[in-house]
Amino acid sequence: MDHDKKMKSIDKRIDEYHFKIKDSSDLKAESGVFDTPTLKTLYTLASKGIITAMGGVVSTGKEADVFHAIGENGKELAIKIYRINTSDFQKMQDYLIGDPRFSNVRGTKKDIVFAWTKKEQRNLERAAEVGVKVPEPMISERNILIMEFIGKDGVSAPRLKDVRLEEPQPIYDTVADYMRLLYQKAKLVHGDLSEYNILLYEERPVIIDMGQAVMLEHPMAREFLARDVKNIVRYFKKSGVKCSEEELSAHILKKD
Ligand SMILES: Nc1ncnc2c1ncn2[C@@H]1O[C@H](COP(=O)(O)OP(=O)(O)O)[C@@H](O)[C@H]1O
Ligand SMILES: [Mg+2]
Structure with missing residues (x-):
């Protein structure tokens, strides 16, 4: 596609969005779903050209909402916005304290949630670095994490x-390899791995939702790993793959 044509199609797409971000009053008038500090942060990101248009909500969760947006050059983005008043605040603190990267995070709810958002960004970066397919994180600011949109x-x-997997075996094999790479190379345990936090994109698994992932030093790391293994084996057994917790654990833990 030539440049002009491409820009036109991006403009058209942006026009279909809930609001274009030109200034902060735009955001305020047309959203209503964001609190003022979140709006300000979104505006800052927009003024830097990182977000050009906000789309609709993709998911509302317990701790965070995920929105679709358009970024530079019309690239689709996922914007995960953590709630400051999350009900799982205590859990966040526990997961942060045992992690050497964040062990000295103290303070208000807000500080904990900001640290949590950074933690998810760092975890996604580490995962991507070792070859695990995750949404590529772009930037995080306060309680907002911007990443690659997995979808279309x-x-x-x-x-x-x-989904109902026609051919579950290669998907299982890839997930098992990703768990091993996370453990051996990134020194991370996902901690909430299940069929809820794996997307299927172009017939390949993509691991998401890494806020709670911890370094191996975390006192609960082995327990979290055992739980991840259990969830994955349960799901893939049901899908028809011959697998077991012992085998998967061995695959993850075995040295090269
Ligand atoms: N990068 C992304 N691209 C596309 N969809 C996403 C992305 N991240 C999250 N989602 C969607 O939002 C949902 C919730 O995201 P997740 O990170 O699992 O948050 P939660 O903590 O609410 O479980 C996912 O199940 C998925 O549908
Ligand atoms: Mg999730």
């Missing part, structure tokens, strides 16, 4: 939970 035209790729 504002529609997220389905979670494993939402």
Whole structure:
């Protein structure tokens, strides 16, 4: 596509969005869903050209909401916005304290949630570095994490939970390799791995939702790993793969 044509199609797409971000009053008038500090942060990101248009909500969760947006050059983005008043604040603190990267995070709810957002960004970066397919994180600011959108035209790729796998074996093998890479190379345990936090995009698994992932030094790391293994084996057994917790654990833990 030539440049002009491409820009036109981006403009058209942006026009279809809930609001274009030109100034902060735009955001205020047309959103209503964001609190003032979040709006200000979104505006800062928009004024830097990182976000050009906000789309609709993709998911509302317990701790965070995920929105679709358009970034530079019309690239689709996922924007995860953590709630400051999350109900899982205590859990966040526990997961942060045992992690050497964040062990001295203290303070208000707000500080904990900001640290949590940074932690998810760092975890995604570490995962990507060792070759685990995750949404590429771009930037985080306060309680907002901006990352690559896994999906197309504002529609997220389905979670494993939402699909019936025709050929589950290669998907299982890849997930098992990703768990091993995370453990051996990134020194991370996901901690909430299941069919809910794996998307299927172009017939390949993509690991998401890494806020709670911890370094191996975390006192609960081995327990979290055992739980991840259990969830993955349960799901893939049901999908028809011959696998076991012992085998998967051995695959993850074995030295080269
Ligand atoms: N990068 C992304 N691209 C596309 N969709 C995403 C992305 N990140 C999250 N989602 C969508 O939002 C949902 C919730 O995201 P997740 O990170 O799992 O947060 P939660 O803590 O609410 O479980 C996912 O199941 C997925 O549908
Ligand atoms: Mg999730």
